[in-house]
Amino acid sequence: MKKSGSAGEPRPLSLEEIAKTKGSTESETWELRLYVAGQTPRSVTAFANLKKICEEHLAGRYNIEVVDLVKHPQLAAGDQILAIPTLVRKLPQPLRKIVGDLRDTERALVGLQLRPTGTEVRE
């Protein structure tokens, strides 16, 4: 389960790289995994927020897997999960993690690299 190591050294991406990533995602399916711990209001909120973002920006090319750590505690170590809820972008590479209930959509988009920066908006 130690896939996190293969993500390599994380580094800030250049604009070109981000554009390339974005280009490649056109045909690629996004693999998203949401870690929660039981059916708490916070995890419900997080899932709803995630769903909304995906529908708006990745319609038809995303998969969301919800992992309930209460049921599968052994899965927590694999993606180095500490905080709950945590959203992990497995694909496209590189691996990204967003911690929190995704209430702040702008920040979530930046975190998922659906927006290169917070200010520049690309459609």
Next chain:
Amino acid sequence: MCLPNLGAESRMTKAVKNKSQEKRSLPKSLTGIQGLDEITGGGFPRGRPTLVCGSAGAGKTLLAMEFLVRGAMDYGEPGVFMAFEETAPELTQNARSLGFDLDELVKEKKIAIDFVRIERSEIDETGDYDLEGLFIRLGAAIDVIGAQRVVLDTIENLFAGLQNQGILRAELRRLFRWLKDRGVTAVITAERGEGALTRHGLEEYVSDCVILLDHRVTDQVSTRRLRVVKYRGTAHGTNEYPFLIDEDGFSVLPVTSLGLQHEVSEERISSGIPRLDTMLGGEGFYRGTTILISGTAGTGKTSMSAHFVDAACRRGERCLYFSFEESQGQLIRNMRSIGLNLDQWVKKNLLQFHSSRATFYGLEMHLAIIHKIVQEFQPKIVVLDPIGSLIQAGNKRDAHTMLIRLIDFLKQRQVTAFLTNLTSGGDALEKTDVDISSIVDSWLFVRDIELGGERNRALYVLKSRGTAHSNQLREFLLTPHGVDLLDVYVGPEGVLTGSSRLSQEEREKAADLIRQQEAERKDRELGRKREALEARISALRKEFEVEQAEAQAADGEEKKRERALAESRTAMARSRKADAADTRKVLKKR
């Protein structure tokens, strides 16, 4: 100044011990770390979190690691190590340097290692979250091996990886609570903060026990120290205790807790110098006492130590020789010059030398090392040569305290300590640099006596508790056959040693001879006079006899003549026919 302190401390330790023996006292988990269990009166609080804080390199991780490993190996308590800084292979490697095989323990399911990697650059935060993931991970690890011990090293890293301080602080509080609810004995490590025990000033309040590790460098000499800052619900040692990290792990020295309750021995042991034994009431020193020999440079202190050691080895006792000035080779060579073969004892493993410069470690480190070696080698005799050097490793007060601790430690083990001290020029002679003269049991003094252009050594016993020791000075000679003690010349001209003593003795011998001759001469003269007198007496007697004989002879003649006269007169009267009466008258007239 230090002694009352020690007393108070020992009373306290006793109180700790008594308390820990009581059933109603707080349940504790033995850490298995040498000395730490003694200070804490039985280990860390069972089922509660203990915080270990200290700056970088203070030894937090090692302490936590040893707590876990000892628990798993010695007390049958499996443990989880949650590492935020080092990966499992790194930890395994570090533990191996302490002699622990983590891999094996992990395989046996006695220890679980969970490395938590937090990479801020790949984490974004939006909105609310909690650390339930961490709790679940930890909970899962605890359940898998049935852990009773948990280590979190170092939770500060959470603050580095996550931004929301408010959430983190609240979650840390919850974590400590959670650990308590799970009933695991936890050790949490934390970086020391500025002016506070931890950086976030939180952990120390939610822990039941706080241990502070300190690594201080004073005058370029580093010393590690440990202090129990807080321990809810129990008494504990409050001092700073030195500790040591070496190939055998962590060891804390609760040495200040030693009291004055050591057993005493009636056994006497030889100093190795017969005449010195005579000076000490005929039998030498008491076993388990502290012997100090002080003296100026080159007075033979080391040689006396060597004699003592040699005698002990001959009895088959183990000796430890800590030398702060000479190497083993040098000592053995030098002692050979006074006829002592120490090499043979080294080969028979009865004697161990430990030579190191006093400045090589801090005082606490010296103490720790001596402790460790003494515990390993189990000697009967320990020599420290010379103790004054220890001042260089610290200051005078610290050296004093350290020596008191050391002496107490050795006394408790019935080890006879032999200390030498160099009295430097200008100092009062009957004084040690480290002011320990009052706590030693026997104090010998070797000094130079400069007289007639030469220096000679003299030895005397300043004190020897419990023995009727000699009050006299002895001349101290280093001969090829060892140390020899001679009577010094004490006479009208003062105390003489060396050639002065020899020449004085010669002079006295000569004077004696002359007196003797004079007496003989007088005897002879008297004899002669008596003879002369007797000769004269006999001569006079002879003269007298001659005279007497002559006188007798003359008397005889006279009588003869008178008779002849009377006869002739009678004849004449007869012829004249005179009266007989007339004749008689005539005779009467005449």
